Amino acid sequence: DTGVSQDPRHKITKRGQNVTFRCDPISEHNRLYWYRQTLGQGPEFLTYFQNEAQLEKSRLLSDRFSAERPKGSFSTLEIQRTEQGDSAMYLCASSFGIGNEQFFGPGTRLTVL
Amino acid sequence: KNEVEQSPQNLTAQEGEFITINCSYSVGISALHWLQQHPGGGIVSLFMLSSGKKKHGRLIATINIQEKHSSLHITASHPRDSAVYICAVSKIAGNQFYFGTGTSLTVIP
Numbered sequence: 515d516t517g518v519s520q521d522p523r524h525k526i527t528k529r530g531q532n533v534t535f536r537c538d539p540i541s542e543h544n545r546l547y548w549y550r551q552t553l554g555q556g557p558e559f560l561t562y563f564q565n566e567a568q569l570e571k572s573r574l575l576s577d578r579f580s581a582e583r584p585k586g587s588f589s590t591l592e593i594q595r596t597e598q599g600d601s602a603m604y605l606c607a608s609s610f611g612i613g614n615e616q617f618f619g620p621g622t623r624l625t626v627l
Numbered sequence: 628k629n630e631v632e633q634s635p636q637n638l639t640a641q642e643g644e645f646i647t648i649n650c651s652y653s654v655g656i657s658a659l660h661w662l663q664q665h666p667g668g669g670i671v672s673l674f675m676l677s678s679g680k681k682k683h684g685r686l687i688a689t690i691n692i693q694e695k696h697s698s699l700h701i702t703a704s705h706p707r708d709s710a711v712y713i714c715a716v717s718k719i720a721g722n723q724f725y726f727g728t729g730t731s732l733t734v735i736p
Binding site (some may be wrong): 551554556557559565590605609612613614615617620621 | 658667
């Protein structure tokens with residue numbers, strides 16, 4: 515078991531560009547969560563999936579953000595037309611079922627210039 | 628107002644000191660979690676609590692459901708305990724976490 519992995523670990527982009535991040539959860543975990551963390555703050559919930567279904571989206575997830583989990587395994591988070599305010603650490607976590615511990619990936623640090 | 632409040636925001640201790648970090652929440656929860664985050668971002672789960680008290684090594688976590696309050700204690704603190712400690716709650720539906728802002732702990736040798 516290699517744990518939750520995220521790719522890339524770091525991304526620097528120019529304002530207005532699109533970026534896509536990938537998360538590979540622990541293989542038997544059916545729930546996958548995306549969070550965003552800005553400097554000096556705790557993480558904030560963005561969205562979560564149960565298998566391939568996206569069950570909830572935070573109001574933080576503007577229409578420039580889209581997330582998918584097409585086969586109920588890995589997930590992608592895309593940000594279109596990036597803005598400087600999107601600069602943050604994007605964290606992925608997975609769990610098995612409801613009420614169980616979440617396991618976090620190392621995060622993808624996005625810097626928008 | 629944040630649904631999860633932590634105190635203190637920053638804490639500096641001498642090696643060997645007993646440390647307490649507090650967390651209060653204002654919503655109904657299914658569980659409360661204490662997490663540790665090291666520089667670089669990786670988050671590790673320390674405890675998941677729905678009642679009572681748990682102990683793991685030098686770490687102790689307690690929760691009072693009626694008062695909506697939890698504490699994380701570190702006994703005999705060590706410089707390797709230096710990290711950000713984050714309190715998070717999972718609500719009854721969905722299980723997504725809602726986080727406090729974290730407590731940055733520095734333990735000086």
